[in-house]
Amino acid sequence: MVFAAFAAADHLDKGLPSGTLLEVGNSSGLLFDLVSAVAGGANILVDETQFAALHSSILAGESVGSAATVTASDGEELELVGRMEVTRPSGQLSLDFTLIPTDPDHVSLIGPLESLTISTSGGIRIPSLDSGRMIGPDLYIRCESLRIEGNEARFARTTSAGADETADIRFEVTGTDLTLPALVSVAPSTDAFELVVDDNVPLVFPWIDYRDSLEEEETIDPQSRSIRFLSKLQNLARTHGHDDGRATFFMKLQGRQPVKAEKLHEVLAFLQAQGVVRLQGDLVFLTRDADRHRFSGKGRPGQRTIQDEWTYWQPIVERLETILAGS
Incomplete structure (x- = not known):
């Protein structure tokens, strides 16, 4: 796997098969470490698959003494700009990136849905949650439209927000285009998820239980x-x-x-x-x-x-x- 990480890092921008790149990212924290070291603080261009593989690699390399976050928001054109950061016992690594979506109307999140903050005036698409993918923990999405595909949604079971007061998972949808699965097969922990939408957006069970008001949240006294x-x-x-x-x-x-x-x-x-x-x-x-x-x-x-x-x-x-x- 060490050789695979070296090869994938060396060929990251040379069109590796998406399945191969994602497999390396899921298996080893070395991919992110090597790419961030080579970048040396420079901003790199990534597509949705490369973004997902690097994000997966950060999480694959996490240990008890590490903490990671991935943040992205709208750039000047159709791209998103952001940073991946991880603090480990050995020190801190970071990587600045520009994400170019395949479809200019929405970003497809095909990788991990945790330790992620993403904000865009466009749309977010989450493909069907297969291969054990879960929603959360530590996920914040703000977008104009949101589509979660597939027949069911599965949330990571985390402890209640409790004394920390904040939801671990929060979706803020500023428009009216919202598509959600009919079933939540694994429910979020108590107080761990908020779905913030305009009062005019209809929701049905079980999503109605997590509803919060966009107008109330965005109106700042x-x-x-x-x-x-x-x-x-x-x-x-x-x-x-x-x-x-x-x-x-x-x-x-x-x-x-x-x-x-x-x-x-x-x-x-x-x-x-x-x-x-x-x-x-x-x-x-x-x-x-x-x-x-x-x-x-x-x-x-x-x-x-x-x-x-x-x-x-x-x-x-x-x-x-x-x-x-x-x-």
Whole structure:
């Protein structure tokens, strides 16, 4: 398999058979390691099969002490631009990429549906879930249209969001074109999945059970914008792969909230000065002080709210509102 990974990395842009490339990606973390090393920080062009194989390879190389994320969003034309990152005990690897869809109207996700954040003004197509593919965990999709093909959907069984407050899997569909299987054969864990659509989009059982309002989520109250941001930051910061506190990747944070990159850098610089976060390369860590004052943004029974921790957060929230008002 080592030789196969070397050969596939060397011929990645030379039209390898899709089945061969996906098999190598599914079997070995070496494919991603080699491609990222050769790229040396440069942006590479990938098609949907290459994207899926590299994503699979990241996950194949994961261990107890590693954490991975893949993020992609609309570029200037029909492409998506993004980054793959993995932090392992041996260090951090990353790969910047430009994804060129086969069909300009939608992106086909033929690879893993986990550790992925993807946002596009176009469509997303998820082919039939075969060969054991599952939806999630840690999946965020925002798109104009969504089509999940096949007769059934299967979700990865994860623990409830619980104290982390956020859903592990979230689909936001901004348009009305939505196609879903009639059956959910493996249901998501409690509170682990949200399907966010406009109120005019009809849903049937079992999908109606996971419905959330797009209008409610996207209507941002100016008086609580900073609290929403802080809640999202806390939700994304996890201990997996980090032995010195909770952390999230900058690209993941950027992809899952509306503050753009330039303003986000300003926000994080302010929070760092306030002792809320610590920046280390591409990672954003919550400080121990901020972690002691974590709060739930949804007010679940038994969890701390922003009101409970207002003495700590009030001066931060008030200044953060001013910063975000300029974005």
